[in-house]
Amino acid sequence: MSELRIAVIDDWQDVAQDIVDWSALQRVGQVEFLHDYPADTATLAQRLAPYAVVCVMRERTRFDAELLKALPNLKLLMTGGMRNAALDIDAAKALGITVCGTDSYRHAAPELTWTLLMALNRRLLAEVLSLQSGGWQIGIGGDLHGRTLGLLGLGQIGARVAGFAKAFGMRVIAWSQNLTEERAAEVGVERVDKQALFEQADILSVHLVLSERTRHLVDAQALASMKRGALLVNTSRGPIVDEQALIEALIEGRLGGAGLDVFEQEPLPANHPFRTLPNVLATPHIGYVSENNYRVFYGQMIEGILAWANNAPIRPL
Template sequence: MKIAVIGSGFVRSDRLKEILAGYFPEATFSLAESKWPSEPFQNGDEVLEYSGDPEQVAELASDADLLVLDVAPVTQAVIRRARRLKAIGVCRGGPVNVNVEAATERGIPVLNSPGRNAAATAEFTVGLILAGMRRICLGDARMKEGVWDGGLYMYQECGEELEGKTAGIVGLGNVGRRVARLLGGFGMRVLAYDPWVPASAFSEAGAERVDFPTLLKQSQILTLHARLTPETRGLIGKEELERLPRGAFVVNAARGGLLDYDALFESLERGHLSGAALDVYDPEPFPVHHPLLMHPRVVATPHIAGATRESALRGAEMVAEDLFRLMKGERPRHVVNPTAVP
């Protein structure tokens, strides 16, 4: 068996090979590595959020039985040339860099790793809330400027506690449920809105199930964890921000397209919102000198919420295990196109 492995600067090809070799000790490997995240993602008409040249992917995969990758592009042309290919393993939750329709037409299962970075993103979300609401980033910046800023202890400048406040979570999936449990640990009342999950998910996460208008009206901290779809794009705009209580704090570590950033900036400038913390943008990379990023009440990071060593290895392990199941004739746990599974 030959396995083509295309890693990235995050999910390294050598670590991928090491994990895969534990399941397929007799396999031979061909390795390559994309330049992401040192270079930003590309987006095309056929696949999205990819890094690398489809022609190079096609050459590497042309005689492979299995193709395992992180963010390399797998187009219809790549799939057509990979005549021996039995499965594609993608070490990310949403394999938007793979033409799943073309793979399905060939009867090639596409395996993924949903939730690989759920713990990382949930922890980071809480970190963003604390960093913004407790003025941690501003205090750190002042110290690095050589300024001991006692003014941050002034009543009108100091931060606010989480305990006793109400948090609203939009999207109660793998990340949202973890965020709910973490915020509950701070003594917060947690509300959640997600029309697609059962009532049991709310109770297990310690969250109150409410409708969207109620969540907006009562959330002193609003944090977004919904998927980006045509229906959710622009979910939080000027009108929704106005419905939040005055002094609310907004967090987005999900997808930039969920939130209207021009409306967010306007709301911050008018003083309706006390602050915001952002890890995702639309587009990415976001202009680094955008006034929103320069705002003193905004904490901004470059889409790193899911970036932990554990999540990189977890995604690789999930894919390797499912490929092993598939090759043994068993049903993989995570497959994007189940109709392609023999």
């Protein structure tokens, strides 16, 4: 084990080395923090070839079958979180590569959701930009008290967002394919059907897992049924919303605005309309990028590597 080489990549903020103590891994191998690596498969394969263990952050570097086959020394992939769409887990298993994840700090994503929702509703970005450019008030913000928040999904994140909304005096409604009356009652929200969710929501917030049945669930028809001037917030996964249909609704002014942390393609292309539309408040997929969450991710990556080294992997994907 003393020759085990461990690579930590995807550290865009250059914080991994100092946010947790990696010294516990010294007894099993050598940890190296790599920052100079391109997305090109051949070059990435060359850079990662010496490593038996690679620690990755969710939805950053893509480990597809081609790359995995080019890494014969790779034995363990550790990812932040228990889902990572950038990893071909089936290909990894076929190659004998163990893939393990971590828990999450469960407040990070709901807090960002509420940040986007409030900032979008009060049109904070436009007011801040006006102030910074020498101007003053330029618009009028919306209110939350008494309005209806529609939750598309009522899992852990959706439930926390519901709690925030009720603290602000909002009516909260929810729908998903699997949502039961019992679950809705447990959270203290009203279960409605899908059409009613879109029609009644003043603000719609998306909290579903991406799957084939949720891809483009928020389509042109759904957006057309929403109130004129309603807002949409998506901190879940970009493809749940039909991106082109959303762009058209925003350009035409049928929707009042969108707060987005996730996109069909990430990083978002430089010329994408979401970068310039005045009624879009967009952030670069930072729902999970918080100090406490990173401590959980990297701390449990260390635990996972030690467990795997002892032939007892934990949190397998």
